[in-house]
Amino acid sequence: MNGLLDAYRAQFKVTFAVQLEYRASLAIWLIGTILEPTVYLVVWSTVARAQGGQVGGFAPEDFAAYFIVTMLVNQWTFTWIMHEFEYSVRMGALSPQLLRPLHPIHLHVADNITYKLLTSTVVVPVAILLAWAFGARFEPQPWALALAVPALALSFATRLLLGWTLALAAFWTTRVFAINEMYFLASLFLSGQMAPLALLPAGAQLLATVLPFRWVVAFPVELILGRLTPEQAGVGLAVQALWLVISLGSMTVIWREGIKRYSAVGA
């Protein structure tokens, strides 16, 4: 365990150094991260005002709170492995990672956490600023905020493992771009990033519930906003745990099979 922590610490330093080398691109990414939810927020607030102050129980200040928290939850739990993994497989860059006595996912996790710590120093102050500017209304419950911590951890782990599972398709077809696009689109609609799930048609809500999307984003968001009862919170955490087990299982099996097919192209 100590050895693993040591490796994580070393990767923290590497990621930190690399991200600082690319300050400009980091800044551009951050602008995108902040702009997207701000646009949704403005659109939905305008709709609410046009409809006499509310849409499906959401007033403009509720939309502000919702999208600001969604931005934070998404920033803390999203992964980008699918974008890198296909390249690694196709160009053989995976090879050196495979020859080290440590599963490549560990360095990815360490990389990911470092990136998030680093970006949080900007995203959190911006979130506070946005909340003030748009007059966001928060009614958080202390117990719910406490539960939000494990909920975010479960969400991060599940999204990471699902991302890896999908990325591993690269072992069979070296063009996983199409699969990724579908996943991102589904994620955008069904996880509540474009609109609160309560505002979606019943069919879409059902789909979001049976698939993991609701549980990895919308659930922690609603928990933080204090919109859930303790029972709903308990069910949510249980379903999250279930998805974690499913994604860990599928990732493990697919990794084991896929790695046999890795042809270390030109590597």
Next chain:
Amino acid sequence: MASLRSFVRRTSREVRAVDDISFAVEPGEVVGFLGPNGAGKTTTLKMLSGLLHPTGGEVDVLGHVPWQRAKAYLRQMTLVMGNRNQLQWDIPAIDSYELNRAIYRVPRDDFRRTLDELTELLELGSLVHKPVRQLSLGERMKCEVAAALLHRPQVLFLDEPTIGLDVTMQRRIRGFIAEYNRRHGATVLLTSHYMLDVEALCKRVIVIHHGRLLFDGNLADLVKRFSPHKTIVVELGDDAGGPNGPGGSGGQLGERDFSAFGEVVTAEEGRVTLRVPKADTARVTERLLASMPITDLTVEDPPIEEVIEQVFASGPTESERENERAPVAHE
């Protein structure tokens, strides 16, 4: 049209990159792995290091099946590929080294000692503190080699470690490999297109071609077996054409015709190079000395490149031809 057809109907053909190669390497040996491009050298190294799962056959390195990638195995071996890098491009190599130290769980004192030793042997100096992208190809390669050896592996798979490097840098890497082998008794399996690498480092060579083993033995035996010729170089006295002689054409130097002694490779400036069948070497030498005004005569093996070319051209050996007649299932 062809690309459209293959878009609609994907066809795939099974190609055996490596087929039925068997060899054993003793601890501490340095073995050269030779073959033309596409012979299966890299594929074999990838299997030995655990990157590739072969469809059949057995491999045992240090008591491990490589592609199971047991941590205990990975800690004892390394694979260096001349055209690949593991170092992070944007940061100094020392930061990547530190990551490797943590991943391989090398105790800090050992790490420092090894790094000092590698810095000395490879003359790394301050290179490790510069961002990798600012290094020249040769400097980067030295840093890559150091990264691959920080955990003191016992087994080294080196795939073209000197590719694209200038002569000085090639010599330095070569000297380093020899020294590392000597100091730590490490086993080295090396591929290279530079015969100087092979001659300097490897007593034993394994030659593969089209995924099959053509030769496994001493470099000297390879030359003996695959080169039926010797090269005789003679230098003639001033009266025998000399610098003023017409030189060159038709096996003649000045007035004298050497084509009766053997195949004339070059003839110029009082110096003639002949290729003669090995068995005739003594007889031809004697005749030359008796009938020509010779001041100096040397008998040499042909250059190793020429021998290798000969090996590749010779195709499968007798036993392999038999195998082909009676196909064996390679599961």
